[in-house]
Amino acid sequence: MKQGHVEDKRHLRSLITRQKLLEAAREVFLEVGFQKATISQMIKKANIGYGTAYVHFEGKEDLLIVLMEDVMQRFYKIAETSFRPKSRQEAEEIIYTQVKSFLLMAEAEQDMMQIFEQAIGISSLVSDKWKTIREKFIQRISQDIAYAQQSGLARAELDHEIVARSWFFTNEMYLWEFVRKEHHRSVEEIAKTITSIYVTGLYI
Amino acid sequence: MKQGHVEDKRHLRSLITRQKLLEAAREVFLEVGFQKATISQMIKKANIGYGTAYVHFEGKEDLLIVLMEDVMQRFYKIAETSFRPKSRQEAEEIIYTQVKSFLLMAEAEQDMMQIFEQAIGISSLVSDKWKTIREKFIQRISQDIAYAQQSGLARAELDHEIVARSWFFTNEMYLWEFVRKEHHRSVEEIAKTITSIYVTGLYI
Structure with missing residues (x-):
């Protein structure tokens, strides 16, 4: 039971991180266009860790x-x-x-x-x-x-x-x-x- | 008369250079694609002078x-x-x-x-x-x-x-x-x- 609870929480946190990054990506794309956008800008804007970000997405x-x-x-x-x-x-x-x-x-x-x-x-x-x-x-x-x-x-x-x-x-x-x-x-x-x-x- | 003749020849030479460069451009584009192609490669292939080339075209x-x-x-x-x-x-x-x-x-x-x-x-x-x-x-x-x-x-x-x-x-x-x-x-x-x-x- 406890194990499942921890996994649920971890999964939820992971989903939130992913969502934050997507929202940040959207904003960066709209601000600077596709060509100039970088995943670093997005990670910074989402205020999440680099490693965490790359778990979800390989690139912009x-x-x-x-x-x-x-x-x-x-x-x-x-x-x-x-x-x-x-x-x-x-x-x-x-x-x-x-x-x-x-x-x-x-x-x-x-x-x-x-x-x-x-x-x-x-x-x-x-x-x-x-x-x-x-x-x-x-x-x-x-x-x-x-x-x-x-x-x-x-x-x-x-x-x-x-x-x-x-x-x-x-x-x-x-x-x-x-x-x-x-x-x-x-x-x-x-x-x-x-x-x-x-x-x-x-x-x- | 003589002046006109010289101008005609110059004009013709200029047309030939332009044509050579276009032909070379076509070949380079087909070989390496648009993104990787450079005007330098085209000029080299056409075997013409840099200055002459830029009279005709600003870029690829x-x-x-x-x-x-x-x-x-x-x-x-x-x-x-x-x-x-x-x-x-x-x-x-x-x-x-x-x-x-x-x-x-x-x-x-x-x-x-x-x-x-x-x-x-x-x-x-x-x-x-x-x-x-x-x-x-x-x-x-x-x-x-x-x-x-x-x-x-x-x-x-x-x-x-x-x-x-x-x-x-x-x-x-x-x-x-x-x-x-x-x-x-x-x-x-x-x-x-x-x-x-x-x-x-x-x-x-």
Whole structure:
């Protein structure tokens, strides 16, 4: 019993240290960008021991990847919403809401997403992680398309994986435009237009 | 007359030096990648004087940008082909041919495109240049869509610029997949599927 208690406490302390370091990493990345950030700055800011820090993370790339997974998990929740449309119109409504939420979240998470974009360009570790995240989205979209095809709502002759990739690519590129504040249109206008093309192109 | 002759010769020599340096830059980039390449290696390989080289280019980024413009000019020729369809079917044929040529060229130029992708990630100068090139493509596609809308072939209620961006994004992302050899499908299969969604979505 006592042994277990000690281990629990140790485990808890370890989790807190990890969380402190992640929070510090986030702040350092936002302050100086990915390239200039160092793990030493993060350790100092988190006020933890060097050895302890390296138990959790090998370098700043690992820290960034955890932060990226965390943010992208929130995006993924949007893609994961139930997709069981009974009609083409219902499909269009669900998809429009998904695209709109996706782009609004890109705006909301703008600062961290800018750091992610830098890191994807520079680090192959981060870039590989981004590709894995992208594939997860594409697989999910692919399933939704297959469902619509099986229900007779979508054109069955189209390869659902190619369609899913192409659809995600459009969304992703608009996401980066919103992250960079390069858009001159509203989220709603873009979501409406791209959804209309996509649904008209895919659905019967 | 004599003065002019001397100037012509000087100008010609200058052009040759520039060309030699560009050729050497291309080779060095392909050998060691963008990050590790140095302008010194290029100057040595081109066998020209340091001072002469710097008259033409300030750094390796400038050299890469010229090489990128050159390759992308070939891509742009595809986008520039005349677009005066008389029917939806004709539009689909032209667009299919454009997408196919675009992706085949990505395969053909794979090695240099890989260098460009690295450089876009690392250098903001190169990344800005890429954005300028992208806008040129989007403007051209936008014109084509506007033409189809004016001819009554395409849905007039859609914003042609948003549609053009979204269409270019899909093409660009597949381009990078072919550059990275990440595709598991043939160029034809992808071109056919994405063209079908796009034309069905946009045309009447």
